[in-house]
Amino acid sequence: MESTIVKAVDYNAYFGDNHVVKNVNISIPKNHVIAVMGPSGCGKTTFLRGINRMHELIPNATASGKILLNNEDVMQMHPIFVRLKIGMVFQRPNPFPNLSIYDNVIAGYKLNGIKLPKTEKDKIVEESLTKVALWKEVKDSLMKKGTFLSGGQQQRLCIARAVAMQPEVLLFDEPTSALDPISTSTVEELFHELKKNYTLIIVTHNMQQAARVSDRTAFFYMGELVEYDDTKKMFTNPKDNRTQNYITGRFS
Amino acid sequence: MTQIETELQLLKKEVINMWDLVRSQLLKAKSSMLNFDKDLAREVVLKERRVNGAELKIDRDCENIFALLTPVAVDLRFVLAVLKINSNLERIGDIAEGIAKYMLDVDAPFKKELLEQTFVTKMFDESINILEDTLHAFESEDTILARSVFKKDEFLDDINIRANELIEEYLNKNPADLNQALYILSVIRKLERVGDQSKNISEEIIFYLEAKVLKHKHSH
Amino acid sequence: MGANVKYRIGKSRAFQGLVIVLAFSCIIPLFAILFFIIKAGITKINWHFLISIPKPVGETGGGIANALLGTCIIIVVAAIIAIPVGIMCGIYLSENKKSKLAYWSRLCVDILQGVPSIVMGIVAYFWLVKPLGGFSALSGSVALAIMMLPIVIRSTEETLKLLPDSLKEAAFALGMPFHRVILKVIVPCGISGILSGVILSVARVAGETAPLLFTAFGNPYLSANVLKPMHSLPLLIFNYATSPYNDWHDLAWGASLILLVFVLLLNISTKLITKRWKVQL
Numbered sequence: 001m002e003s004t005i006v007k008a009v010d011y012n013a014y015f016g017d018n019h020v021v022k023n024v025n026i027s028i029p030k031n032h033v034i035a036v037m038g039p040s041g042c043g044k045t046t047f048l049r050g051i052n053r054m055h056e057l058i059p060n061a062t063a064s065g066k067i068l069l070n071n072e073d074v075m076q077m078h079p080i081f082v083r084l085k086i087g088m089v090f091q092r093p094n095p096f097p098n099l100s101i102y103d104n105v106i107a108g109y110k111l112n113g114i115k116l117p118k119t120e121k122d123k124i125v126e127e128s129l130t131k132v133a134l135w136k137e138v139k140d141s142l143m144k145k146g147t148f149l150s151g152g153q154q155q156r157l158c159i160a161r162a163v164a165m166q167p168e169v170l171l172f173d174e175p176t177s178a179l180d181p182i183s184t185s186t187v188e189e190l191f192h193e194l195k196k197n198y199t200l201i202i203v204t205h206n207m208q209q210a211a212r213v214s215d216r217t218a219f220f221y222m223g224e225l226v227e228y229d230d231t232k233k234m235f236t237n238p239k240d241n242r243t244q245n246y247i248t249g250r251f252s
Numbered sequence: 253m254t255q256i257e258t259e260l261q262l263l264k265k266e267v268i269n270m271w272d273l274v275r276s277q278l279l280k281a282k283s284s285m286l287n288f289d290k291d292l293a294r295e296v297v298l299k300e301r302r303v304n305g306a307e308l309k310i311d312r313d314c315e316n317i318f319a320l321l322t323p324v325a326v327d328l329r330f331v332l333a334v335l336k337i338n339s340n341l342e343r344i345g346d347i348a349e350g351i352a353k354y355m356l357d358v359d360a361p362f363k364k365e366l367l368e369q370t371f372v373t374k375m376f377d378e379s380i381n382i383l384e385d386t387l388h389a390f391e392s393e394d395t396i397l398a399r400s401v402f403k404k405d406e407f408l409d410d411i412n413i414r415a416n417e418l419i420e421e422y423l424n425k426n427p428a429d430l431n432q433a434l435y436i437l438s439v440i441r442k443l444e445r446v447g448d449q450s451k452n453i454s455e456e457i458i459f460y461l462e463a464k465v466l467k468h469k470h471s472h
Numbered sequence: 473m474g475a476n477v478k479y480r481i482g483k484s485r486a487f488q489g490l491v492i493v494l495a496f497s498c499i500i501p502l503f504a505i506l507f508f509i510i511k512a513g514i515t516k517i518n519w520h521f522l523i524s525i526p527k528p529v530g531e532t533g534g535g536i537a538n539a540l541l542g543t544c545i546i547i548v549v550a551a552i553i554a555i556p557v558g559i560m561c562g563i564y565l566s567e568n569k570k571s572k573l574a575y576w577s578r579l580c581v582d583i584l585q586g587v588p589s590i591v592m593g594i595v596a597y598f599w600l601v602k603p604l605g606g607f608s609a610l611s612g613s614v615a616l617a618i619m620m621l622p623i624v625i626r627s628t629e630e631t632l633k634l635l636p637d638s639l640k641e642a643a644f645a646l647g648m649p650f651h652r653v654i655l656k657v658i659v660p661c662g663i664s665g666i667l668s669g670v671i672l673s674v675a676r677v678a679g680e681t682a683p684l685l686f687t688a689f690g691n692p693y694l695s696a697n698v699l700k701p702m703h704s705l706p707l708l709i710f711n712y713a714t715s716p717y718n719d720w721h722d723l724a725w726g727a728s729l730i731l732l733v734f735v736l737l738l739n740i741s742t743k744l745i746t747k748r749w750k751v752q753l
Binding site: 185188211212236 | 315
Binding site: 052054057059079080081082083084087088090091092094095096097098107108111112113158161162165 | 570636638639641642643644645646647648649652656657660661663
């Protein structure tokens with residue numbers, strides 16, 4: 001039986017009085033790709049940001065319940081440790097504009113003031129960029145600014161930056177919605193590689209993407225987790241009518 | 253390689269495996285007919301379950317590919333073709349099983365003259381041959397080979413049409429072999445179906461490779 | 473129809489012409505000022521002018537070394553006081569857009585910007601000069617620092633507000649604590665805007681005379697002691713230009729030119745910094 005790495009127990013999230021994530025219970029197995037889909041405003045992104053406690057950065061945002069990472073409640077841990085173990089990649093590529101490609105990859109160490117010997121840094125940079133299939137493209141221009149890269153390359157750079165911290169879980173918040181189709185498929189290919197070493201949770205608006213890349217899919221609607229199952233099952237024989245209506249585009 | 257490419261490769265491999273399985277079923281059916289080998293016939297009947305299993309598996313894989321990977325263009329035609337080829341192969345499997353069941357019922361080896369004069373052995377060889385041609389055409393994406401199947405099928409049709417006449421001729425000389433001759437006639441009828449199924453498979457291969465619909469068009 | 477359209481086209485052309493002429497006319501004052509000051513001041517400036525102190529009344533020659541040094545010291549001290557406070561305040565305002573405190577401090581900053589410089593001088597006089605028992609350069613620096621604050625604060629705030637939130641999120645997602653996010657990511661990315669704000673504020677106060685009248689007061693001798701009275705360029709210009717001696721008028725022209733060039737250089741460097749250090753987002 002596969003081991004569970006992230007588990008939400010009765011997780012609720014609020015913005016002020018607005019109850020956006022309602023009593024979510026979910027177990028996420030290790031080394032899998034989990035897609036989280038649902039219509040806009042269904043709470044899927046809020047849930048994702050709850051996992052590494054980015055949710056509470058927003059003024060007025062509160063949460064209750066438990067998020068367990070390896071059976072340890074992240075709500076009881078310091079957010080900084082949580083975020084070192086659970087990396088995140090955002091909708092728009094956001095490399096640090098003042099840093100070179102090289103420094104962007106080790107930004108997590110450099111900007112946190114962790115000193116590493118040069119050889120160690122070189123190793124991390126090469127490994128991380130190789131993992132995101134960017135090494136060949138940028139190895140001759142590591143000292144250029146990250147923002148000189150194309151959108152798809154920037155996004156892969158951001159993934160490399162998250163990977164460099166050797167997290168256990170990677171969260172993706174609509175990682176390809178700002179990318180062109182070619183870059184999108186490059187990033188999607190990456191997910192298959194990355195799941196060998198990490199657990200990936202991907203929020204996506206794009207159902208086809210959820211179908212293509214994930215092992216399991218969670219469907220959120222109005223803040224509730226409506227259905228969570230094998231992706232194959234979700235897309236061929238969903239149990240809940242709302243899921244069926246959503247994936248067939250019959251939502252009204 | 254993209255994910256859909258990987259998945260389609262796997263699907264192709266599965267179909268080829270099924271093809272091999274069906275072919276070996278036919279070969280064994282033939283062998284059991286020639287050698288009066290009931291054990292072999294029994295084996296064919298048992299293995300039919302595996303053919304059915306393979307069919308279900310391929311069906312499910314096609315379903316998943318449609319649902320998860322939304323194939324388009326040549327990929328779409330490939331999966332559509334595989335779906336149909338799959339059911340054609342399964343029927344050929346059924347035919348092999350049917351023949352094997354006859355062999356279980358038969359109580360004595362077939363007479364040499366009967367097998368020769370009705371061309372049933374030849375027909376068996378030819379239908380296996382056709383099935384192999386379609387397999388190679390599918391494997392190597394060869395539409396010329398796929399088209400050659402239509403011509404070869406004519407031979408099977410030919411024997412099938414003459415079957416009544418041939419059997420009658422034989423029975424006139426050997427009226428005691430009535431029971432055996434009827435079995436052979438049934439086998440001929442079944443083998444003719446193998447040709448038809450192979451022809452359908454060829455059409456699907458051409459549809460997938462050239463996007464041409466040949467169904468209901470050619471006349472022979 | 474032809475005539476009517478032609479009339480309208482003519483009107484449109486005339487308006488365009490008027491806009492161009494008026495736009496051009498506003499650069500005339502600048503060039504006029506430059507022309508007169510350079511014409512009057514350039515002949516006075518030489519090495520001796522820069523390194524010697526003023527001569528007593530009646531003697532010819534003399535220079536502005538005391539005022540130059542004084543201006544530099546007063547401004548540097550003012551900047552040391554104003555920049556950290558201003559940048560921190562700007563960071564607070566951009567981080568807490570909605571809080572009550574931010575609302576009130578933003579309002580105060582706006583009002584502070586509108587306070588006349590002479591009032592600053594008086595305030596500094598009553599708060600610092602009197603309690604400390606005498607005129608001092610430090611009190612002048614404090615007055616100038618208060619004048620610099622609003623510019624530094626607003627430019628910092630505006631610059632940081634322009635930085636996308638995603639940058640901050642990226643930093644937080646890497647497990648960075650708040651102070652590092654601000655100091656290592658947000659401030660470096662907005663450095664061009666912050667720096668240009670700082671330089672602009674220096675340029676703004678470099679020529680201030682009024683607050684210094686009551687505070688630094690002026691000193692005919694070379695002095696580097698911030699607790700004692702100190703001379704500065706605007707004070708020197710004010711004193712000498714209103715004096716009855718031609719020789720001193722010449723010194724005032726020369727000093728004006730120096731001050732003008734200084735301010736111009738600051739303004740130009742602001743432009744260069746925004747261009748060169750602008751981070752590509």
